[in-house]
Amino acid sequence: MSEIEVIGDRVRAIKERLAALAGARPVKLMAVTKFQDRELAMAAVDAGVDAIGENRVQEAQDKWGHVRPPVPLHAIGHVQTNKVKYAIGLFDSIDTLDSVRIRKALDEKLDRRLPVMVEVNVGREVSKYGLDPGEVPGFLAEAQRFRWLDVTGLMTVLPKARDNSVEESRRIRQHMQEMANLWRMCRSEGWPWAPLDELSMGMSGDWEWAVEAGATVVRLGSRIFGLRTNAVRN
Numbered sequence: 001m002s003e004i005e006v007i008g009d010r011v012r013a014i015k016e017r018l019a020a021l022a023g024a025r026p027v028k029l030m031a032v033t034k035f036q037d038r039e040l041a042m043a044a045v046d047a048g049v050d051a052i053g054e055n056r057v058q059e060a061q062d063k064w065g066h067v068r069p070p071v072p073l074h075a076i077g078h079v080q081t082n083k084v085k086y087a088i089g090l091f092d093s094i095d096t097l098d099s100v101r102i103r104k105a106l107d108e109k110l111d112r113r114l115p116v117m118v119e120v121n122v123g124r125e126v127s128k129y130g131l132d133p134g135e136v137p138g139f140l141a142e143a144q145r146f147r148w149l150d151v152t153g154l155m156t157v158l159p160k161a162r163d164n165s166v167e168e169s170r171r172i173r174q175h176m177q178e179m180a181n182l183w184r185m186c187r188s189e190g191w192p193w194a195p196l197d198e199l200s201m202g203m204s205g206d207w208e209w210a211v212e213a214g215a216t217v218v219r220l221g222s223r224i225f226g227l228r229t230n231a232v233r234n
């Protein structure tokens, strides 16, 4: 089987499992195509992923700047303020709104509406971007003043499990529960400028738990493309 066929089979198997886990609830599958070339990324799109996620503005620009993917392209990595101009010309959604600074930079450069998600550092890890969970309600309440940004959801990169122990799985699932609670609580405010339809949570190692906890988008890279050994890096 060719690599393209393997990718297609993986996507179809994931979608089946996703449907079984989510029941009637629609959950989107985002293919994370960092380090993958366009041909392999398109194999995932052809097999039915709902969106594409890219981490780095430059890589996304090289890959998708001229030939846009037929599904929405999301920024899922931190966007530096000096890359904002390129990012808004390229992405259909920026899922990593992680500071007031970047919010201001986006609002200043935009001249049309742009969907964004607020990134939450639910594990409170110093190595990660994102707002502290406690800051999120205030940030969203203030979002009424965002001129061009529509806050469509919350996004998080969860801590990694250190091992396969029951304690670790419990710890990760508690973070997922905390995220789901925060999302529901903020949604119940009914802010017209922050409909928060999406909760983007879960990656290759933990996506099934994330769906069980209420995620509406899961972001899968290695589960679709394999480990990034033959990576195309630029």
Ligand SMILES: *Cc1c(COP(=O)(O)O)cnc(C)c1O
Residues within 6 Å of the ligand: 032, 034, 055, 076, 077, 157, 203, 204, 205, 219, 220, 221, 222, 223
């Ligand atoms: C790389 C990445 C993913 C996908 O990771 P896998 O473990 O390969 O599924 C998801 N979200 C973000 C923000 C990433 O950087």
